[in-house]
Amino acid sequence: MSAVWKAARAAVRRRRLQTLVIWLVTLVSTGSIVVALGLVDAASAPFDRVFGEQRGPHVVAEFASGKVSDAQLTAAARKPGIEAVAGPFPQTTLDVPRDAADLGLGGEVTVTGRSGPGGPVDRVHLWAGRWPARPGEMVLNRQSDWTGADLGKTFRLPSGPTLTIVGFAFDLSDTTDVWVAPAQIAALHPNTTQMLYRFRDASSQSALRAGLARVTEGLPEGSLSGSQSYLTLKDRIGSSARAYAPYLTAFGVLGILVAVLIVASVVGGAVVSGFRHIGILKAIGFTPGQVLGVYLMMVSVPAVLGCALGTFVGNLLAKPFFRFVFTGPDSGVLHEELGIAPWVNTLALLGMPLVCVLAALAPSVRAQRLSAARAISAGSAPAAGRALGIQRRLAGLRLPRSVSLGAGLPFARPARSALTLAAVVLGVTTVTFATGLATTMTLFGDGGKDAYDVTVYASDQVRGRQVLPVHGDRELQSLLGSLPGAARVTARGDEDARLVGSTQRITFEGRRGPDLPLEDVLVRGRWMHRPGEVVVGSAFLRRNGVRIGDHLRVHKSGREEEVTVVGELMQSNDRVIVGTWPTFTALVPDGKAFAYHVKLRKGADMTAYARAARGLDKGLSTQLTSPSSGAETIIGSATALTLMLALVASLGVFNTAVLNTHDRRRDLGMLKSIGMTPRQVTVMTVTSMGVLGVIGSVLGVPLGIAAYEVVVPRMAAGIDITLPSYMTDVWHPPKLAGVALAGLVITVVGTLVPARRAARLTVAEVLRNE
Numbered sequence: 001m002s003a004v005w006k007a008a009r010a011a012v013r014r015r016r017l018q019t020l021v022i023w024l025v026t027l028v029s030t031g032s033i034v035v036a037l038g039l040v041d042a043a044s045a046p047f048d049r050v051f052g053e054q055r056g057p058h059v060v061a062e063f064a065s066g067k068v069s070d071a072q073l074t075a076a077a078r079k080p081g082i083e084a085v086a087g088p089f090p091q092t093t094l095d096v097p098r099d100a101a102d103l104g105l106g107g108e109v110t111v112t113g114r115s116g117p118g119g120p121v122d123r124v125h126l127w128a129g130r131w132p133a134r135p136g137e138m139v140l141n142r143q144s145d146w147t148g149a150d151l152g153k154t155f156r157l158p159s160g161p162t163l164t165i166v167g168f169a170f171d172l173s174d175t176t177d178v179w180v181a182p183a184q185i186a187a188l189h190p191n192t193t194q195m196l197y198r199f200r201d202a203s204s205q206s207a208l209r210a211g212l213a214r215v216t217e218g219l220p221e222g223s224l225s226g227s228q229s230y231l232t233l234k235d236r237i238g239s240s241a242r243a244y245a246p247y248l249t250a251f252g253v254l255g256i257l258v259a260v261l262i263v264a265s266v267v268g269g270a271v272v273s274g275f276r277h278i279g280i281l282k283a284i285g286f287t288p289g290q291v292l293g294v295y296l297m298m299v300s301v302p303a304v305l306g307c308a309l310g311t312f313v314g315n316l317l318a319k320p321f322f323r324f325v326f327t328g329p330d331s332g333v334l335h336e337e338l339g340i341a342p343w344v345n346t347l348a349l350l351g352m353p354l355v356c357v358l359a360a361l362a363p364s365v366r367a368q369r370l371s372a373a374r375a376i377s378a379g380s381a382p383a384a385g386r387a388l389g390i391q392r393r394l395a396g397l398r399l400p401r402s403v404s405l406g407a408g409l410p411f412a413r414p415a416r417s418a419l420t421l422a423a424v425v426l427g428v429t430t431v432t433f434a435t436g437l438a439t440t441m442t443l444f445g446d447g448g449k450d451a452y453d454v455t456v457y458a459s460d461q462v463r464g465r466q467v468l469p470v471h472g473d474r475e476l477q478s479l480l481g482s483l484p485g486a487a488r489v490t491a492r493g494d495e496d497a498r499l500v501g502s503t504q505r506i507t508f509e510g511r512r513g514p515d516l517p518l519e520d521v522l523v524r525g526r527w528m529h530r531p532g533e534v535v536v537g538s539a540f541l542r543r544n545g546v547r548i549g550d551h552l553r554v555h556k557s558g559r560e561e562e563v564t565v566v567g568e569l570m571q572s573n574d575r576v577i578v579g580t581w582p583t584f585t586a587l588v589p590d591g592k593a594f595a596y597h598v599k600l601r602k603g604a605d606m607t608a609y610a611r612a613a614r615g616l617d618k619g620l621s622t623q624l625t626s627p628s629s630g631a632e633t634i635i636g637s638a639t640a641l642t643l644m645l646a647l648v649a650s651l652g653v654f655n656t657a658v659l660n661t662h663d664r665r666r667d668l669g670m671l672k673s674i675g676m677t678p679r680q681v682t683v684m685t686v687t688s689m690g691v692l693g694v695i696g697s698v699l700g701v702p703l704g705i706a707a708y709e710v711v712v713p714r715m716a717a718g719i720d721i722t723l724p725s726y727m728t729d730v731w732h733p734p735k736l737a738g739v740a741l742a743g744l745v746i747t748v749v750g751t752l753v754p755a756r757r758a759a760r761l762t763v764a765e766v767l768r769n770e
Contacts, residue, residue: 003286007294009301017658021651022356023302025262028644029255030310030352031317036248037347038318038340047172047234054123055084056173057196059212061227062091062503065193068223073195076215083198086121089114090190091176093498094158095557108496108505108556111138111157112176112194113185117169121196124179129167135184138163141171161187173233192225205231228503232543235720236574239539242718246711247437247634251430251641256355258426258645262652263299263359265419292365296357303356311348315340402680405671406687409660417692420656424696424743425703427649431742432704433711434642438635439730440712444723445632447521447570452490452597453606455623456480456613459594469619473592476617477513480596483612485604488514491593493584494576500553500560502544506575508554510584510591520578523722524548525567531582534563537571539720544574552577554587561587572719646746653689653750661685661758668758678759685755686748693747697740704739705731 050056063073070088077085090113116131117124129151132138138155156162163180175194199211208229216224286294318340399407410417458469458476469476473491481489490513497508520535525548528535534552541547546565554561554577563579584591600609610622661668668681676684708730716723 034314428700
């Protein structure tokens with residue numbers, strides 16, 4: 001075994017180029033597949049783990065307390081199919097004005113009376129302070145970004161009582177905003193009762209609906225005022241991960257395929273170019289099994305090192321990337337759970353080296369089977385192949401002799417050329433796919449951004465204190481429209497509300513002004529024009545089972561309005577409903593705008609306008625329009641991965657060109673002896689790989705388009721949005737012509753250095769090596 005290790009170690013040191021190629025390709029492939037698989041796992045595993053630990057409710061149901069008694073609800077919960085139940089918990093909804101809000105409590109605030117955080121269902125994570133034990137105390141449902149210094153702060157409810165914060169807790173199921181003691185909730189006159197159910201069959205929405213139907217069967221009609229399933233919450237939390245996972249998985253799979261092809265090419269080339277070395281090993285007593293071991297170990301050493309470093313880099317990049325993906329109030333304590341799962345690291349550390357060894361097995365077996373005499377004679381004989389006959393046919397086309405000679409060289413080693421061609425095809429596929437993805441994501445990030453240039457907010461922070469404007473709502477809109485450079489101003493206001501028949505809180509957004517669309521992109525239907533008409537995002541339609549033309553009822557502070565869905569927006573937020581200003585004020589009579597979106601005239605300076613707007617009122621703040629951070633992240637990461645895989649493909653070409661010039665060194669000496677110039681040698685060598693580049697582009701561009709057609713729709717489906725056709729119709733002749741050059745660029749870049757080295761090779765040097 002020591003002899004095998006010494007011979008393999010010497011081979012690794014002697015073949016530095018091949019070692020570098022294997023190491024780099026396994027590093028890139030392993031890193032990308034670790035992040036991709038980790039993201040796929042993180043899309044559901046952390047939620048399932050935390051949800052299981054908290055014994056989260058499969059369904060949160062609210063019942064009208066005036067129509068059904070607690071005793072009836074308790075009796076109904078004993079029906080078959082229910083695994084566990086918690087409640088009844090008395091509950092009320094309070095409307096807190098935004099200008100009077102504190103501690104993040106504003107708009108619709110749900111208060112629930114509960115005696116403790118534990119129980120058979122929904123074991124709330126109390127991470128600071130204690131649970132309220134008497135009137136005047138409350139626990140806020142908040143993530144861990146609050147500090148212990150906030151304990152003891154007070155909040156005055158609109159109904160009169162003042163409550164003191166005695167703890168902070170987090171409920172992944174988002175069942176309420178505030179918990180108080182049962183004695184306190186009685187003083188707030190609760191009008192609903194909350195029940196939390198866990199069903200034995202919770203595998204699908206239909207199963208949950210059937211379970212809830214069994215529970216409510218026999219209860220007074222109209223007693224169920226709303227419900228929400230955990231699958232909707234899970235879908236919302238994991239949507240971003242599902243958007244990123246397809247393209248990362250695509251790059252990971254492409255990386256693995258490139259790794260297999262290049263490793264096979266490198267080892268196959270090492271076997272062919274090392275025939276004499278194989279013969280010498282066998283002549284000095286190495287058995288066929290030991291020769292096989294030498295070549296497999298020669299691959300395994302850089303592969304294991306590349307996989308280990310790739311796994312480390314993947315874990316290093318995953319943590320901040322996952323935190324970016326899992327943002328928003330629903331993610332909560334999932335941030336503490338995010339990371340690469342052990343099974344992903346194990347698969348990468350064991351699987352990738354195994355893939356490389358399997359790729360090297362066929363050429364290594366060839367080395368094993370060679371006899372010593374045959375190997376030594378093959379190593380000293382000139383390389384034979386089909387190149388000569390093809391070069392003769394090409395010479396009949398009256399091409400320059402260096403071109404015809406170079407075009408026939410790939411056929412001298414057809415197996416090696418085929419592996420290199422496959423690597424180039426995958427490189428072109430990657431470039432094509434990434435180009436289409438970047439184009440779509442750029443259009444997605446800029447979607448509707450030309451609708452306005454500056455956003456002015458009706459509040460500002462001065463020394464940590466909120467400052468409100470002194471001017472009125474409509475007066476501000478008029479003043480902003482009168483500033484130099486302003487073309488039009490659209491006011492936007494929103495208020496928390498609820499969908500009748502659901503526990504889901506929504507944001508009802510009203511718009512006032514000539515430019516209702518703002519940054520939104522309409523994908524189906526039409527814009528709202530009349531009172532009672534609304535548009536909603538794709539995610540809202542899909543997650544709530546709503547279609548265009550459906551009627552919804554929205555509840556806010558004792559008022560209800562019926563609205564009709566007339567259009568679908570390209571929006572992943574499933575909690576926003578957008579309507580006209582009359583619809584907004586019908587629901588919220590005293591509603592005011594909190595933001596003003598300003599479209600400037602052509603050539604106007606956005607920074608100068610923002611400065612002038614802030615000068616109107618000390619209570620105004622501004623923000624300039626910027627591209628989507630999510631789109632920039634995808635474009636940046638895709639570009640980096642594409643460059644790395646293209647570089648790896650170029651290194652594969654580089655390795656093949658080096659092996660070809662090594663195999664043909666006697667031919668090169670003969671050509672130089674009869675007058676071939678260094679320039680002609682360079683052209684011949686570059687042409688030999690350029691042919692593979694052209695073929696690679698012909699094959700790789702359609703494959704890249706096919707990969708785009710598979711991955712991009714899945715990315716959009718991951719966040720439940722519909723992309724308009726102009727964002728996916730990206731394959732135009734100029735772009736196709738550009739990506740078609742990718743194969744030629746990859747091969748020329750990979751061939752240029754060995755071509756110049758071959759050009760500088762002298763006849764004397766060739767004869768001395770022989």
